Amino acid sequence: MHEFTARPLDLPAVGVAESPQWHEDALWYCDIEAGGLLRFDPEDGSLKRWTIDGALGSIAPTDGGFIAGTSRGFERLSIIGDQLERTLLAAPFDAKPGTRMNDGIADPAGRFWCGSIEPERPGLGRLFCLDKGKVRVVREGFRTVNGLAFTADGRRLFVSDSHPSVCKVWTVALDDDGIPIGNFTLFVNLSEFGGRPDGATVDEDGRYWIAASDSGRVLRLGPDGRPDMTIHVPTTNPTNITFGGPNYRTAYITSLKPGGKGNAYAGMVFTVDLPVAGRSPDRYIC
Numbered sequence: 001m002h003e004f005t006a007r008p009l010d011l012p013a014v015g016v017a018e019s020p021q022w023h024e025d026a027l028w029y030c031d032i033e034a035g036g037l038l039r040f041d042p043e044d045g046s047l048k049r050w051t052i053d054g055a056l057g058s059i060a061p062t063d064g065g066f067i068a069g070t071s072r073g074f075e076r077l078s079i080i081g082d083q084l085e086r087t088l089l090a091a092p093f094d095a096k097p098g099t100r101m102n103d104g105i106a107d108p109a110g111r112f113w114c115g116s117i118e119p120e121r122p123g124l125g126r127l128f129c130l131d132k133g134k135v136r137v138v139r140e141g142f143r144t145v146n147g148l149a150f151t152a153d154g155r156r157l158f159v160s161d162s163h164p165s166v167c168k169v170w171t172v173a174l175d176d177d178g179i180p181i182g183n184f185t186l187f188v189n190l191s192e193f194g195g196r197p198d199g200a201t202v203d204e205d206g207r208y209w210i211a212a213s214d215s216g217r218v219l220r221l222g223p224d225g226r227p228d229m230t231i232h233v234p235t236t237n238p239t240n241i242t243f244g245g246p247n248y249r250t251a252y253i254t255s256l257k258p259g260g261k262g263n264a265y266a267g268m269v270f271t272v273d274l275p276v277a278g279r280s281p282d283r284y285i286c
Contacts, residue, residue, distance in 0.1 A: 009040070074114070251274055
């Protein structure tokens with residue numbers, strides 16, 4: 001087991017930092033509940049922030065800005081000058097208190113996959129796929145959709161449920177149109193190693209990195225679902241990981257404040273250099 005320790009960046013803590021993306025030589029991420037879109041430039045240490053009404057669950061790059069999962073559904077966020085403009089593309093659920101999009105990611109074919117949190121819906125959360133403006137439901141029955149990641153060829157999807165009663169990651173093969181082939185199969189029950197599965201990514205070797213919330217760690221899992229690398233984070237609830245920098249060997253890890261509290265590092269962003277490289281984030285194609 002190879003072990004590493006991440007250090008905090010000199011950035012303000014937020015309630016729930018999520019969906020880190022390395023885009024145009026900067027780190028972008030969300031302040032979910034406050035609706036914040038943040039851009040950190042490691043070169044000069046600057047931080048910019050834009051804010052929308054409602055929650056901002058996740059983002060992925062697209063032409064002229066980002067595709068986003070929000071409390072309204074799927075939106076396009078365009079940055080024009082210093083202004084952020086938003087356009088609603090699809091609303092797959094009724095806007096109700098507590099209902100919003102959560103984890104989201106683009107795939108190598110240019111689709112955007114995003115999971116919902118729907119506490120008032122009998123079927124609970126759903127995993128959606130947005131493909132050139134059209135929405136389809138991929139799978140239902142989640143409490144809290146998380147852990148979305150794809151292999152570099154786009155032919156395999158990973159998805160988790162981070163609710164304390166579930167703590168599992170599944171995987172499924174996909175056809176060229178992003179339609180699951182066969183059933184979702186269990187990849188790992190993360191409770192076996194401690195923590196709940198949160199945000200995830202896949203590195204250049206096809207290994208799956210998952211934020212193990214409640215445990216203060218990010219784990220790299222091999223094909224057998226067992227960890228072979230660990231990043232220790234100085235707070236209990238890391239939320240997601242991405243790779244950036246000129247060679248994609250710098251990991252950036254977001255975190256949250258559990259119950260609005262936690263230790264002095266809760267809700268901060270962390271970084272560590274690694275001996276393996278990640279991939280640049282895939283883009284949504286409008």
